[in-house]
Amino acid sequence: MKLRLLLGLALVALLALAVPRAKSNPRPKTPDPKPLVYSPRPANTLTFTKDVAPILFANCASCHRTGEVAPFTLTSYADAAKRAKTIASVVEKRVMPPWKAAPGPAYVDECRLTDDQIGLIKQWTAEGAKEGNPADLPALPKFPDGWRNGEPDLVIEMPEPYTVPAEGRDIYRNFVIPTGFKEDKWLSAVEIHPGNRRVVHHVLVHLDVSGKASELDAKDPGPGYRTGGGVGFPSAGQIGGWAPGNVARRSPDGIGVNVPKNSDIVIQVHYNLNGKAETDRTKIGLYFAKGPVDKRARLFPLASRISIPAGDDNYRVTSSMPVPSDVTLRSVMPHMHLLGREMKVFATLPDGTELPLVHVPEWDFNWQMGYAFKEPVKLPRGSKVTLEARYDNSADNPRNPNSPPKPVRWGEQTTDEMCLAYLNFTVDSESLTQGKTVPSVTDYLRKAGEARRKKQEK
Ligand code: HEC
Structure with a gap:
Protein backbone atom coordinates (compact mmCIF):
# COMPACT_ATOMS: atom_id res chain seq x y z
CA MET A 1 0.00 0.00 0.00
CA LYS A 2 2.71 2.39 1.09
CA LEU A 3 4.73 1.21 -1.87
CA ARG A 4 1.93 1.95 -4.27
CA LEU A 5 1.56 5.41 -2.83
CA LEU A 6 5.27 5.99 -3.24
CA LEU A 7 5.12 4.90 -6.83
CA GLY A 8 2.15 7.15 -7.46
CA LEU A 9 4.03 10.08 -6.05
CA ALA A 10 7.05 9.15 -8.08
CA LEU A 11 5.12 9.15 -11.31
CA VAL A 12 3.51 12.48 -10.53
CA ALA A 13 6.95 13.79 -9.79
CA LEU A 14 8.39 12.55 -13.06
CA LEU A 15 5.79 14.53 -14.91
CA ALA A 16 6.39 17.61 -12.91
CA LEU A 17 10.07 18.29 -12.58
CA ALA A 18 9.76 21.70 -14.16
CA VAL A 19 9.34 24.28 -11.50
CA PRO A 20 9.23 28.03 -11.79
CA ARG A 21 12.13 30.12 -10.65
CA ALA A 22 11.34 32.56 -7.87
CA LYS A 23 11.36 36.08 -9.25
CA SER A 24 13.71 37.31 -6.56
CA ASN A 25 16.10 35.16 -4.65
CA PRO A 26 15.88 36.01 -0.97
CA ARG A 27 18.12 33.75 1.06
CA PRO A 28 17.10 32.20 4.36
CA LYS A 29 19.42 32.82 7.28
CA THR A 30 22.27 30.35 7.26
CA PRO A 31 24.53 29.35 10.10
CA ASP A 32 27.72 31.42 10.26
CA PRO A 33 30.31 29.92 7.93
CA LYS A 34 33.10 27.97 9.60
CA PRO A 35 36.30 30.02 10.02
CA LEU A 36 38.44 29.72 6.90
CA VAL A 37 41.68 27.82 7.01
CA TYR A 38 43.82 30.47 5.36
CA SER A 39 47.37 31.74 5.91
CA PRO A 40 47.35 35.41 4.88
CA ARG A 41 49.79 36.42 2.15
CA PRO A 42 52.26 39.27 2.76
CA ALA A 43 50.28 42.54 2.91
CA ASN A 44 49.51 44.34 -0.36
CA THR A 45 51.07 41.76 -2.64
CA LEU A 46 47.91 40.19 -4.06
CA THR A 47 46.84 41.26 -7.57
CA PHE A 48 44.00 40.40 -9.92
CA THR A 49 46.18 39.33 -12.81
CA LYS A 50 48.48 37.05 -10.82
CA ASP A 51 46.31 35.73 -7.99
CA VAL A 52 42.59 36.28 -8.50
CA ALA A 53 42.06 35.91 -12.26
CA PRO A 54 43.18 32.26 -12.28
CA ILE A 55 40.51 31.46 -9.68
CA LEU A 56 37.72 33.39 -11.41
CA PHE A 57 38.59 32.14 -14.87
CA ALA A 58 38.60 28.51 -13.73
CA ASN A 59 35.51 28.63 -11.49
CA CYS A 60 33.25 31.47 -12.58
CA ALA A 61 33.83 32.40 -16.21
CA SER A 62 32.05 29.29 -17.55
CA CYS A 63 28.78 31.01 -16.55
CA HIS A 64 29.92 34.62 -16.16
CA ARG A 65 30.77 35.23 -19.82
CA THR A 66 28.92 36.63 -22.79
CA GLY A 67 25.89 34.59 -23.78
CA GLU A 68 25.89 32.40 -20.67
CA VAL A 69 23.49 32.13 -17.74
CA ALA A 70 24.99 34.65 -15.29
CA PRO A 71 23.78 38.25 -15.43
CA PHE A 72 27.26 39.80 -15.89
CA THR A 73 30.71 38.78 -17.13
CA LEU A 74 33.71 38.08 -14.91
CA THR A 75 36.34 37.91 -17.60
CA SER A 76 38.33 41.11 -17.02
CA TYR A 77 39.84 43.17 -14.22
CA ALA A 78 37.19 45.87 -14.68
CA ASP A 79 34.39 43.24 -14.31
CA ALA A 80 35.80 41.94 -11.04
CA ALA A 81 37.03 45.21 -9.48
CA LYS A 82 33.60 46.79 -9.87
CA ARG A 83 32.00 44.13 -7.65
CA ALA A 84 34.92 42.92 -5.58
CA LYS A 85 32.99 43.25 -2.29
CA THR A 86 29.97 41.31 -3.55
CA ILE A 87 32.25 38.66 -4.97
CA ALA A 88 34.08 38.29 -1.65
CA SER A 89 30.77 38.03 0.16
CA VAL A 90 29.13 35.43 -2.12
CA VAL A 91 32.19 33.22 -2.25
CA GLU A 92 32.54 33.28 1.52
CA LYS A 93 28.90 32.30 1.97
CA ARG A 94 29.45 29.68 -0.72
CA VAL A 95 26.52 31.03 -2.72
CA MET A 96 28.90 31.18 -5.69
CA PRO A 97 29.98 29.13 -7.50
CA PRO A 98 26.52 27.56 -7.20
CA TRP A 99 27.71 24.09 -6.19
CA LYS A 100 25.30 23.00 -3.50
CA ALA A 101 26.59 19.59 -2.45
CA ALA A 102 28.76 19.29 0.65
CA PRO A 103 32.03 17.43 0.15
CA GLY A 104 31.19 13.75 -0.23
CA PRO A 105 32.02 11.25 -2.93
CA ALA A 106 33.95 12.85 -5.82
CA TYR A 107 31.56 14.28 -8.43
CA VAL A 108 32.03 15.02 -12.11
CA ASP A 109 32.63 18.75 -12.78
CA GLU A 110 32.69 19.48 -9.06
CA CYS A 111 33.05 23.24 -8.67
CA ARG A 112 33.88 24.42 -5.17
CA LEU A 113 36.44 26.97 -3.98
CA THR A 114 38.97 25.93 -1.32
CA ASP A 115 39.26 27.88 1.94
CA ASP A 116 42.58 29.18 0.66
CA GLN A 117 41.04 30.54 -2.55
CA ILE A 118 38.23 32.23 -0.61
CA GLY A 119 40.67 33.72 1.90
CA LEU A 120 42.76 35.04 -0.94
CA ILE A 121 39.80 36.74 -2.66
CA LYS A 122 38.81 38.31 0.68
CA GLN A 123 42.31 39.61 1.35
CA TRP A 124 42.62 40.98 -2.19
CA THR A 125 39.28 42.79 -1.80
CA ALA A 126 40.13 44.17 1.65
CA GLU A 127 43.42 45.55 0.29
CA GLY A 128 41.72 47.54 -2.46
CA ALA A 129 41.34 44.97 -5.27
CA LYS A 130 44.50 45.90 -7.18
CA GLU A 131 45.01 44.98 -10.80
CA GLY A 132 48.74 44.17 -10.92
CA ASN A 133 50.79 43.67 -14.06
CA PRO A 134 48.59 43.07 -17.13
CA ALA A 135 51.32 40.81 -18.48
CA ASP A 136 50.54 38.35 -15.68
CA LEU A 137 46.94 37.90 -16.82
CA PRO A 138 46.30 34.26 -17.77
CA ALA A 139 44.43 33.42 -20.97
CA LEU A 140 40.72 32.68 -20.57
CA PRO A 141 40.04 28.94 -20.74
CA LYS A 142 38.79 27.68 -24.11
CA PHE A 143 35.04 27.31 -23.66
CA PRO A 144 33.18 24.97 -25.92
CA ASP A 145 31.20 26.91 -28.46
CA GLY A 146 27.92 25.49 -29.65
CA TRP A 147 27.28 21.82 -28.91
CA ARG A 148 29.20 20.60 -25.87
CA ASN A 149 29.13 17.00 -27.01
CA GLY A 150 30.20 17.75 -30.58
CA GLU A 151 27.92 17.81 -33.64
CA PRO A 152 24.70 15.91 -32.75
CA ASP A 153 23.52 12.98 -34.89
CA LEU A 154 20.14 14.66 -35.16
CA VAL A 155 19.02 18.17 -34.29
CA ILE A 156 15.33 18.70 -33.60
CA GLU A 157 13.72 22.00 -32.73
CA MET A 158 10.37 23.50 -31.85
CA PRO A 159 8.35 23.29 -35.08
CA GLU A 160 7.93 27.10 -35.09
CA PRO A 161 9.04 30.01 -32.91
CA TYR A 162 6.87 30.72 -29.90
CA THR A 163 6.31 34.24 -28.59
CA VAL A 164 5.67 34.78 -24.91
CA PRO A 165 3.80 37.89 -23.81
CA ALA A 166 5.46 40.60 -21.74
CA GLU A 167 3.40 39.98 -18.65
CA GLY A 168 1.23 37.41 -16.95
CA ARG A 169 1.73 34.20 -15.04
CA ASP A 170 4.60 31.86 -15.86
CA ILE A 171 3.92 29.61 -18.82
CA TYR A 172 4.47 25.88 -19.25
CA ARG A 173 4.28 25.15 -22.95
CA ASN A 174 4.68 21.74 -24.58
CA PHE A 175 5.92 21.32 -28.14
CA VAL A 176 5.46 18.03 -29.96
CA ILE A 177 7.99 16.68 -32.43
CA PRO A 178 7.20 13.31 -34.05
CA THR A 179 10.41 11.29 -34.38
CA GLY A 180 9.17 9.24 -37.29
CA PHE A 181 11.74 6.61 -36.19
CA LYS A 182 10.99 3.36 -38.02
CA GLU A 183 12.75 1.33 -35.34
CA ASP A 184 13.70 1.68 -31.67
CA LYS A 185 16.74 3.89 -31.11
CA TRP A 186 19.23 4.23 -28.29
CA LEU A 187 20.45 7.62 -27.14
CA SER A 188 23.64 8.37 -25.27
CA ALA A 189 22.94 12.09 -24.76
CA VAL A 190 20.24 14.71 -25.20
CA GLU A 191 21.71 18.22 -25.28
CA ILE A 192 19.28 21.10 -24.95
CA HIS A 193 19.93 24.60 -26.29
CA PRO A 194 17.38 27.08 -24.99
CA GLY A 195 16.49 29.46 -27.78
CA ASN A 196 16.10 32.50 -25.54
CA ARG A 197 17.80 32.50 -22.15
CA ARG A 198 16.03 35.68 -21.12
CA VAL A 199 12.75 33.80 -20.75
CA VAL A 200 13.53 30.07 -20.82
CA HIS A 201 13.77 28.91 -17.28
CA HIS A 202 13.68 25.11 -17.51
CA VAL A 203 13.31 22.58 -20.31
CA LEU A 204 12.22 18.97 -19.95
CA VAL A 205 12.15 16.41 -22.72
CA HIS A 206 9.61 13.58 -22.56
CA LEU A 207 8.59 10.72 -24.79
CA ASP A 208 5.00 10.11 -25.81
CA VAL A 209 3.89 6.81 -27.28
CA SER A 210 0.17 7.41 -26.63
CA GLY A 211 -0.47 10.05 -29.29
CA LYS A 212 -2.14 12.16 -26.62
CA ALA A 213 0.40 15.00 -26.83
CA SER A 214 -0.30 15.68 -30.49
CA GLU A 215 -4.07 15.57 -29.78
CA LEU A 216 -3.59 18.23 -27.12
CA ASP A 217 -1.46 20.23 -29.54
CA ALA A 218 -4.17 20.08 -32.20
CA LYS A 219 -6.78 21.41 -29.76
CA ASP A 220 -4.71 24.36 -28.53
CA PRO A 221 -4.38 27.33 -30.87
CA GLY A 222 -0.82 28.54 -31.46
CA PRO A 223 2.36 26.47 -31.38
CA GLY A 224 2.30 23.64 -28.86
CA TYR A 225 -0.13 23.40 -25.95
CA ARG A 226 -0.28 24.82 -22.48
CA THR A 227 -0.41 22.91 -19.16
CA GLY A 228 -0.21 23.84 -15.53
CA GLY A 229 3.03 22.01 -14.83
CA GLY A 230 2.59 18.38 -15.91
CA VAL A 231 2.78 17.34 -19.56
CA GLY A 232 -0.83 16.21 -19.90
CA PHE A 233 -0.15 12.62 -21.02
CA PRO A 234 1.33 9.51 -19.40
CA SER A 235 5.01 10.11 -20.15
CA ALA A 236 6.88 7.14 -21.54
CA GLY A 237 9.99 8.55 -19.92
CA GLN A 238 11.93 11.71 -19.38
CA ILE A 239 14.97 11.64 -21.61
CA GLY A 240 16.55 15.01 -20.90
CA GLY A 241 16.37 18.26 -19.03
CA TRP A 242 17.98 21.67 -18.89
CA ALA A 243 18.25 24.16 -16.06
CA PRO A 244 20.93 26.77 -15.51
CA GLY A 245 24.15 25.08 -14.53
CA ASN A 246 23.20 21.66 -15.92
CA VAL A 247 25.30 20.18 -18.69
CA ALA A 248 24.27 17.14 -20.73
CA ARG A 249 26.83 14.37 -20.59
CA ARG A 250 27.18 11.37 -22.83
CA SER A 251 26.52 8.10 -21.06
CA PRO A 252 29.40 5.61 -21.15
CA ASP A 253 29.60 3.18 -24.09
CA GLY A 254 27.17 0.32 -23.73
CA ILE A 255 24.59 2.35 -21.77
CA GLY A 256 21.67 4.15 -23.40
CA VAL A 257 18.18 5.51 -23.19
CA ASN A 258 15.59 3.77 -25.32
CA VAL A 259 13.37 5.70 -27.72
CA PRO A 260 10.59 3.44 -29.06
CA LYS A 261 9.83 3.63 -32.76
CA ASN A 262 7.23 6.17 -33.87
CA SER A 263 7.33 7.96 -30.53
CA ASP A 264 6.86 11.69 -30.24
CA ILE A 265 9.38 13.84 -28.46
CA VAL A 266 7.68 16.45 -26.29
CA ILE A 267 9.70 19.47 -25.25
CA GLN A 268 8.24 21.20 -22.24
CA VAL A 269 9.53 24.72 -21.78
CA HIS A 270 8.87 26.70 -18.65
CA TYR A 271 8.89 30.42 -19.47
CA ASN A 272 9.48 33.17 -16.97
CA LEU A 273 7.98 36.40 -18.31
CA ASN A 274 10.30 39.39 -18.08
CA GLY A 275 8.26 42.48 -18.97
CA LYS A 276 8.98 42.29 -22.70
CA ALA A 277 7.48 40.06 -25.38
CA GLU A 278 10.17 37.53 -26.33
CA THR A 279 10.46 34.80 -28.93
CA ASP A 280 11.97 31.37 -28.35
CA ARG A 281 12.82 28.41 -30.49
CA THR A 282 14.58 25.83 -28.37
CA LYS A 283 16.75 23.20 -30.07
CA ILE A 284 17.73 19.72 -29.04
CA GLY A 285 20.74 17.70 -30.13
CA LEU A 286 20.26 13.91 -30.07
CA TYR A 287 23.32 11.68 -29.86
CA PHE A 288 22.75 8.05 -30.78
CA ALA A 289 24.62 5.40 -28.84
CA LYS A 290 27.73 4.20 -30.62
CA GLY A 291 27.98 0.45 -30.75
CA PRO A 292 25.62 -2.02 -29.10
CA VAL A 293 23.79 -1.00 -25.93
CA ASP A 294 24.05 -3.56 -23.18
CA LYS A 295 22.28 -1.75 -20.38
CA ARG A 296 19.36 0.60 -20.12
CA ALA A 297 19.94 3.86 -18.23
C1 HEC B 1 26.85 27.60 -12.99
C2 HEC B 1 26.91 28.99 -13.35
C3 HEC B 1 27.65 29.96 -12.45
C4 HEC B 1 28.93 29.84 -11.94
C5 HEC B 1 29.93 28.72 -12.15
C6 HEC B 1 29.15 31.03 -11.17
N1 HEC B 1 28.05 31.84 -11.20
FE1 HEC B 1 27.81 33.65 -10.24
N2 HEC B 1 25.89 33.73 -10.89
C7 HEC B 1 25.29 32.86 -11.74
C8 HEC B 1 23.91 33.27 -11.96
C9 HEC B 1 22.89 32.59 -12.87
C10 HEC B 1 23.70 34.41 -11.17
C11 HEC B 1 22.41 35.23 -11.01
C12 HEC B 1 21.36 34.51 -10.20
C13 HEC B 1 21.73 34.28 -8.77
O1 HEC B 1 22.19 35.24 -8.09
O2 HEC B 1 21.56 33.15 -8.30
C14 HEC B 1 24.96 34.67 -10.51
C15 HEC B 1 25.18 35.73 -9.63
C16 HEC B 1 26.42 36.11 -9.12
C17 HEC B 1 26.67 37.29 -8.31
C18 HEC B 1 25.61 38.27 -7.88
C19 HEC B 1 25.03 37.74 -6.59
C20 HEC B 1 24.17 38.70 -5.85
O3 HEC B 1 23.64 38.27 -4.80
O4 HEC B 1 24.02 39.83 -6.30
C21 HEC B 1 28.01 37.31 -8.05
C22 HEC B 1 28.78 38.38 -7.28
C23 HEC B 1 28.59 36.13 -8.65
N3 HEC B 1 27.60 35.42 -9.29
C24 HEC B 1 29.92 35.77 -8.57
C25 HEC B 1 30.42 34.54 -8.98
C26 HEC B 1 31.78 34.11 -8.72
C27 HEC B 1 32.85 34.95 -8.02
C28 HEC B 1 31.89 32.86 -9.23
C29 HEC B 1 33.09 31.93 -9.20
C30 HEC B 1 33.80 31.81 -7.95
C31 HEC B 1 30.61 32.49 -9.84
N4 HEC B 1 29.74 33.55 -9.64
C32 HEC B 1 30.33 31.29 -10.48
C33 HEC B 1 25.87 31.75 -12.33
C34 HEC B 1 27.12 31.23 -12.00
Missing part, protein backbone atom coordinates in the same frame (compact mmCIF):
# COMPACT_ATOMS: atom_id res chain seq x y z
CA ARG A 298 17.19 3.99 -15.61
CA LEU A 299 15.76 6.78 -13.54
CA PHE A 300 14.08 6.12 -10.22
CA PRO A 301 12.55 8.89 -8.17
CA LEU A 302 12.91 8.02 -4.50
CA ALA A 303 10.14 10.09 -2.94
CA SER A 304 8.67 10.77 0.46
CA ARG A 305 5.16 11.65 1.51
CA ILE A 306 4.96 15.20 2.86
CA SER A 307 2.36 17.27 4.70
CA ILE A 308 3.98 20.34 6.16
CA PRO A 309 2.09 22.10 8.94
CA ALA A 310 1.82 25.89 8.75
CA GLY A 311 4.46 27.55 10.86
CA ASP A 312 6.66 24.46 11.32
CA ASP A 313 10.27 25.61 10.89
CA ASN A 314 11.76 22.15 11.21
CA TYR A 315 9.58 19.62 9.38
CA ARG A 316 11.54 16.45 8.68
CA VAL A 317 10.81 13.36 6.59
CA THR A 318 12.69 10.16 5.85
CA SER A 319 12.05 7.58 3.18
CA SER A 320 13.96 4.44 2.22
CA MET A 321 13.86 1.87 -0.51
CA PRO A 322 15.44 -1.56 -0.59
CA VAL A 323 17.73 -2.34 -3.52
CA PRO A 324 16.35 -5.62 -4.87
CA SER A 325 19.20 -6.48 -7.21
CA ASP A 326 22.83 -5.45 -7.74
CA VAL A 327 22.84 -2.01 -9.32
CA THR A 328 25.35 0.65 -10.31
CA LEU A 329 24.38 4.17 -9.37
CA ARG A 330 25.72 6.95 -11.61
CA SER A 331 24.10 10.14 -10.39
CA VAL A 332 21.57 11.56 -8.01
CA MET A 333 19.46 14.70 -8.29
CA PRO A 334 17.58 16.05 -5.28
CA HIS A 335 14.37 17.96 -5.87
CA MET A 336 12.30 20.17 -3.58
CA HIS A 337 10.56 23.53 -3.94
CA LEU A 338 10.72 26.75 -1.94
CA LEU A 339 10.27 25.45 1.61
CA GLY A 340 12.96 22.78 1.25
CA ARG A 341 16.03 23.57 3.33
CA GLU A 342 18.20 20.48 3.34
CA MET A 343 18.42 17.05 1.74
CA LYS A 344 20.65 14.10 2.37
CA VAL A 345 20.69 10.86 0.39
CA PHE A 346 22.78 7.90 1.48
CA ALA A 347 23.02 4.18 0.97
CA THR A 348 23.32 1.50 3.62
CA LEU A 349 25.14 -1.62 2.45
CA PRO A 350 24.01 -5.07 3.61
CA ASP A 351 26.85 -5.10 6.17
CA GLY A 352 25.60 -1.83 7.67
CA THR A 353 28.24 0.46 6.14
CA GLU A 354 26.81 3.87 5.26
CA LEU A 355 27.80 5.43 1.94
CA PRO A 356 27.06 9.14 1.55
CA LEU A 357 25.59 9.88 -1.88
CA VAL A 358 24.71 13.55 -1.71
CA HIS A 359 24.14 16.13 0.99
CA VAL A 360 22.75 19.56 0.13
CA PRO A 361 23.03 21.43 3.43
CA GLU A 362 21.58 24.71 2.06
CA TRP A 363 18.96 23.80 -0.50
CA ASP A 364 18.45 26.50 -3.14
CA PHE A 365 15.42 26.08 -5.34
CA ASN A 366 17.14 28.08 -8.11
CA TRP A 367 19.87 25.51 -8.58
CA GLN A 368 18.37 22.14 -9.44
CA MET A 369 21.53 20.22 -10.10
CA GLY A 370 22.30 16.60 -10.69
CA TYR A 371 25.41 15.16 -9.06
CA ALA A 372 27.22 12.51 -11.11
CA PHE A 373 29.72 10.30 -9.34
CA LYS A 374 33.26 10.18 -10.72
CA GLU A 375 33.33 6.53 -9.67
CA PRO A 376 29.89 4.96 -10.16
CA VAL A 377 28.60 3.55 -6.86
CA LYS A 378 28.00 -0.20 -6.67
CA LEU A 379 25.02 -1.13 -4.52
CA PRO A 380 24.64 -4.85 -3.91
CA ARG A 381 21.22 -6.39 -3.53
CA GLY A 382 20.01 -5.96 0.03
CA SER A 383 21.34 -2.42 0.30
CA LYS A 384 19.00 0.40 1.16
CA VAL A 385 18.84 3.95 -0.17
CA THR A 386 17.54 6.58 2.24
CA LEU A 387 16.49 10.15 1.73
CA GLU A 388 16.20 12.65 4.57
CA ALA A 389 14.76 16.11 4.04
CA ARG A 390 14.03 19.19 6.11
CA TYR A 391 11.55 22.00 5.40
CA ASP A 392 10.92 25.42 6.90
CA ASN A 393 7.29 26.53 6.66
CA SER A 394 7.62 29.38 9.15
CA ALA A 395 7.05 33.06 8.50
CA ASP A 396 10.80 33.52 9.12
CA ASN A 397 11.67 31.70 5.90
CA PRO A 398 11.99 34.54 3.35
CA ARG A 399 11.25 32.06 0.53
CA ASN A 400 7.92 31.04 2.05
CA PRO A 401 5.40 31.81 -0.70
CA ASN A 402 2.52 32.05 1.80
CA SER A 403 2.06 34.91 4.20
CA PRO A 404 0.83 33.93 6.71
CA PRO A 405 2.15 30.35 6.28
CA LYS A 406 -0.34 27.69 5.12
CA PRO A 407 -0.23 23.89 5.36
CA VAL A 408 1.63 22.69 2.27
CA ARG A 409 1.38 19.34 0.52
CA TRP A 410 2.75 17.58 -2.53
CA GLY A 411 1.85 19.27 -5.82
CA GLU A 412 3.05 20.65 -9.11
CA GLN A 413 2.87 24.36 -8.43
CA THR A 414 5.96 26.06 -7.06
CA THR A 415 3.93 26.95 -4.01
CA ASP A 416 3.26 23.24 -3.39
CA GLU A 417 6.12 21.05 -2.30
CA MET A 418 7.92 17.94 -3.43
CA CYS A 419 10.39 15.59 -1.84
CA LEU A 420 12.39 13.32 -4.04
CA ALA A 421 15.79 12.32 -5.29
CA TYR A 422 16.18 10.99 -8.83
CA LEU A 423 18.51 8.01 -8.84
CA ASN A 424 20.15 7.27 -12.16
CA PHE A 425 21.38 3.70 -12.38
CA THR A 426 21.90 0.53 -14.38
CA VAL A 427 21.07 -3.02 -13.32
CA ASP A 428 24.17 -5.20 -13.19
CA SER A 429 22.46 -8.41 -14.31
CA GLU A 430 20.99 -6.78 -17.41
CA SER A 431 22.72 -7.61 -20.65
CA LEU A 432 20.67 -6.67 -23.68
CA THR A 433 23.34 -7.98 -26.03
CA GLN A 434 22.90 -11.41 -24.39
CA GLY A 435 19.13 -11.13 -24.30
CA LYS A 436 18.97 -10.62 -20.52
CA THR A 437 16.52 -7.85 -19.78
CA VAL A 438 15.15 -6.39 -16.59
CA PRO A 439 11.75 -4.98 -17.49
CA SER A 440 11.16 -1.75 -15.62
CA VAL A 441 11.51 0.10 -12.41
CA THR A 442 7.85 -0.56 -11.69
CA ASP A 443 8.38 -4.32 -11.87
CA TYR A 444 11.45 -3.85 -9.82
CA LEU A 445 9.53 -2.22 -7.05
CA ARG A 446 6.73 -4.76 -7.22
CA LYS A 447 9.32 -7.46 -6.73
CA ALA A 448 10.79 -5.64 -3.77
CA GLY A 449 7.35 -5.17 -2.27
CA GLU A 450 6.50 -8.86 -2.69
CA ALA A 451 9.77 -9.93 -1.14
CA ARG A 452 9.11 -7.68 1.82
CA ARG A 453 5.58 -9.00 2.26
CA LYS A 454 6.80 -12.59 2.14
CA LYS A 455 9.33 -11.81 4.83
CA GLN A 456 6.68 -10.19 6.99
CA GLU A 457 4.38 -13.20 6.60
CA LYS A 458 7.04 -15.56 7.86
